[in-house]
Amino acid sequence: MVEPIEPILRRARPAPTRAAPLRWARGAAAALVAVAGAIHLYLWFDFFHRVHLVGPLFLVNAGAGGLIAVGLVASANLFVLLAGAGYSAGTLVAFLISTRWGLFGYHERFWGRWQVGAGAVELAAALLLVAELIRAAQAGRCHAPPACAGPLPTDPAR
Numbered sequence: 001m002v003e004p005i006e007p008i009l010r011r012a013r014p015a016p017t018r019a020a021p022l023r024w025a026r027g028a029a030a031a032l033v034a035v036a037g038a039i040h041l042y043l044w045f046d047f048f049h050r051v052h053l054v055g056p057l058f059l060v061n062a063g064a065g066g067l068i069a070v071g072l073v074a075s076a077n078l079f080v081l082l083a084g085a086g087y088s089a090g091t092l093v094a095f096l097i098s099t100r101w102g103l104f105g106y107h108e109r110f111w112g113r114w115q116v117g118a119g120a121v122e123l124a125a126a127l128l129l130v131a132e133l134i135r136a137a138q139a140g141r142c143h144a145p146p147a148c149a150g151p152l153p154t155d156p157a158r
Contacts, residue, residue: 013082025132025135026072026073026076026081026132027072027113028128029072029075029084029125029128029129029132030068030069030070030072030073030084031069032067032070032088032121032122032124032125032128033065033072033084033087033088033125034065034066034069035121035124036061036065036087036088036091036118036121036125037061037062037063037064037065037066037068037069038062038065038122039114039117039118040058040059040061040062040065040091040118041059041062043114044059044062052104052105053104053105054098054103054104055110057094057104059111061091064087064138065087066085068080068084068087069084071083071084072084077134078133078136079108081129081132081133081136083132084125084129085125085126085129085130085133087125088122088123088125088126088129089122089126090120091118091122092122092123092126095108095115095118095119095122
């Protein structure tokens with residue numbers, strides 16, 4: 001006898017979980033990190049390949065952005081989330097240093113089309129990843145024990 005299709009479909013649907021918004025946030029952060037890396041790669045081809053020391057750092061930034069973006073898509077590991085947040089925040093800090101004091105002899109302008117675009121993407125990625133880290137720590141779902149294994153056991157004798 002043939003089983004009706006509706007019960008089969010009901011069994012096949014996964015139950016809704018809280019993980020879906022977390023995956024969405026991680027995917028959005030991965031896209032933002034990838035875009036930041038792509039912007040740095042474009043800028044390297046456009047001009048920064050001529051700038052001593054800062055130029056190669058733009059290539060390193062592009063490669064790191066690509067690797068971290070892949071890591072964010074593939075894993076919810078605490079270290080990958082930290083790498084993404086550190087990458088985004090670190091790139092912003094390096095940009096701010098280069099506009100205020102100069103970085104390795106190169107002084108950047110604060111305002112410009114690419115500066116605003118890259119800054120907005122990196123700020124959004126950093127904020128999203130920090131929020132993801134906070135959610136992961138609160139939910140106790142980090143995949144890097146013992147760094148976020150939850151609260152320490154209490155001593156019942158106290």
